[in-house]
Amino acid sequence: MEKANNIKDIFVNGAIPPDKIAKSIANHGVKTAIGAHSIFLGQIRTDENNGRKVVAIEYTAYRDMALEKAREIREETFSKYDLTCLHIYHSLGEVNVGEICLFVFTSSPHRKAAIAACNELVERIKSELPIWGKEVFDDNSEQWKVNQ
Structure with missing residues (x-):
């Protein structure tokens, strides 16, 4: 999806x-210059806090x-690594x-660039994007999550 001002959604x-x-993986089979993919999938886990179990996370963001x-x-990642x-x-x-909340996928002619770029992207997404998660517990209470 592209926004009107050409920023990828x-x-x-x-x-x-x-x-x-x-x-997404299958679509890259025709790109024969690619020699490696690195994929990160973030999944919601059952954490426990004061005897309550997490059943979901509700994400919000300052979208724009x-x-x-x-x-x-x-753009910075493309300029730093040899990515396709x-x-x-x-x-x-x-x-x-148990569901997936983050999917990061990098492709490159060589594995080291794909892996390093994927790792850096995940860390930057977690630390720099204005996205917040509210933990929803099995007793219907909620609490803001702290990224780790």
Whole structure:
């Protein structure tokens, strides 16, 4: 998805479906200059806090600011690493335990660039994008999550 001002929309409403991930991988089979892909999938886990279990995380963001920062991070990553492709998808809204909330996919002629770029992207997304998660517990209480 592209926004009108040509900023790629990284957001997916709810969980990132497995078929979106599979299709993205399959679409790269025709790009024969690619020698390596690195993929990171962030999944909601069952954490426990004061006897309560996390059942979901509800993500919110300053959308326009996050999209602009993602564009900046994307451009910087392309200039730093020898990449063929780079894709970022992040959930907004509620994502249940066991579902995927972050999909980062880098492709390069060589594995080292794909792996290093993917790792750096994940760290920058977690630390720089204005996206927040509210933990939803099994007793219907909520609390803002601290990124680790």
